[in-house]
Amino acid sequence: MTESDDSTPPLLGLRHLALHIADAHYEATLRFYREGMGMAIDWQPDDAAAYLTSGRDNLALHRVDTVRREHSALDHLGFMVADAATVDAWHARLSERAADLGIEILAKPRLHRDGASSFYLLDPAGNKVQIVHIPSCS
Numbered sequence: 034m035t036e037s038d039d040s041t042p043p044l045l046g047l048r049h050l051a052l053h054i055a056d057a058h059y060e061a062t063l064r065f066y067r068e069g070m071g072m073a074i075d076w077q078p079d080d081a082a083a084y085l086t087s088g089r090d091n092l093a094l095h096r097v098d099t100v101r102r103e104h105s106a107l108d109h110l111g112f113m114v115a116d117a118a119t120v121d122a123w124h125a126r127l128s129e130r131a132a133d134l135g136i137e138i139l140a141k142p143r144l145h146r147d148g149a150s151s152f153y154l155l156d157p158a159g160n161k162v163q164i165v166h167i168p169s170c171s
Contacts, residue, residue: 049111
């Protein structure tokens, strides 16, 4: 295992996951995570997205027409940080090292409708990764 250097901004952990859920299974899946797993709705901006929490973790369910075989149900995985300034620090660090690490930064940090702050990147295998601050989970 490689240790991080002193300039690495702190992470709270891998505490966010976003899934594509086929329309035919969306309501049952939402019910499972709420009633079966005991998660609460943290934010539901519309009938196509629900953000659930266990108090520390965040699970996003995104309704789609179908989940095709050639596409994973995984939309992205999110590493939580303590505040928006740390999102910016991660963006600066990873932007500086993008070529060396074989990653692609997809956008600058932005403020979301729910007060969260984040940016996305693609890891070397093409998986979408989010560095995110979600105030209700911090």
